[in-house]
Amino acid sequence: MMYNQETAILLFSRTTVDEAANKTIAKNTKLNLTVINGLQQHTIAEIKKSKLPFFISDENVQKQNSFAEKIKTAANTVFAKGFSRLIIIGNDCPELSSSLFLKADEELKKGNNIIGPDTNGGVYLIGITKELFTSLDFEKINWQTNAVFSNIIEQLQSLHTAFAILDKFADINTYSDIISLLKKKLDHISFFRWLKNLFLNVNFSFPNISPENTGLSHLTIISRRGPPHL
Numbered sequence: 001m002m003y004n005q006e007t008a009i010l011l012f013s014r015t016t017v018d019e020a021a022n023k024t025i026a027k028n029t030k031l032n033l034t035v036i037n038g039l040q041q042h043t044i045a046e047i048k049k050s051k052l053p054f055f056i057s058d059e060n061v062q063k064q065n066s067f068a069e070k071i072k073t074a075a076n077t078v079f080a081k082g083f084s085r086l087i088i089i090g091n092d093c094p095e096l097s098s099s100l101f102l103k104a105d106e107e108l109k110k111g112n113n114i115i116g117p118d119t120n121g122g123v124y125l126i127g128i129t130k131e132l133f134t135s136l137d138f139e140k141i142n143w144q145t146n147a148v149f150s151n152i153i154e155q156l157q158s159l160h161t162a163f164a165i166l167d168k169f170a171d172i173n174t175y176s177d178i179i180s181l182l183k184k185k186l187d188h189i190s191f192f193r194w195l196k197n198l199f200l201n202v203n204f205s206f207p208n209i210s211p212e213n214t215g216l217s218h219l220t221i222i223s224r225r226g227p228p229h230l
Helices: 016-022 029-050 067-079 098-109 130-135 148-158 175-182 190-200
Strands: 007-012 054-057 085-089 113-117 123-129 163-165
Touching: 007 029, 007 067, 007 098, 016 029, 029 098, 029 190, 054 067, 067 085, 067 130, 085 098, 085 130, 098 113, 098 123, 113 148, 123 130, 123 148, 175 190
Parallel strands: 007 054, 007 085, 113 163
Antiparallel strands: 085 123, 113 123
């Protein structure tokens, strides 16, 4: 498949069902899955708005042992398709937006690798060139800890490579994260408005969001866009 862009987005995450089984955002099981499903849909919608080619990697194709091996393999799979720049994201940051992805793309075009730090010491976005990808030691990054951001910055500095840092955003991993998010004035974000309505509307009726009808639970690392018309 041929692409007319050099930058792609990689959504590296678990399926919504697996995510809900491993992450408790709300004690109510249905509410927990509803929020996680909403985050996934929000993320994919914003990716599509950017019009950048994108790929999704979840546990159905992440067969490697360590997190480092999984994310490196997923990134390498996309680079192998001919892209020279990659924006890696997860699905738990409600402030991800199409404009943010396009901003990251512009920085990459300038030769700047780009990092989006979260409020817990991790990252919500990694914008990386193929050249840096071959030099970065993924095994030396303490993934899924509060040292991820500092580990990546240390490597970028040691490699003397140009990089830019985005604004710090919060991920949603716990119920307290939701409460903190709802205290912010983020009505310009559709997901925020949806989430506020979800938690404030006592008459909320849970939809049927089984894996069979979400359309998001069995995604694999395949392109979500067809080839461009050349």
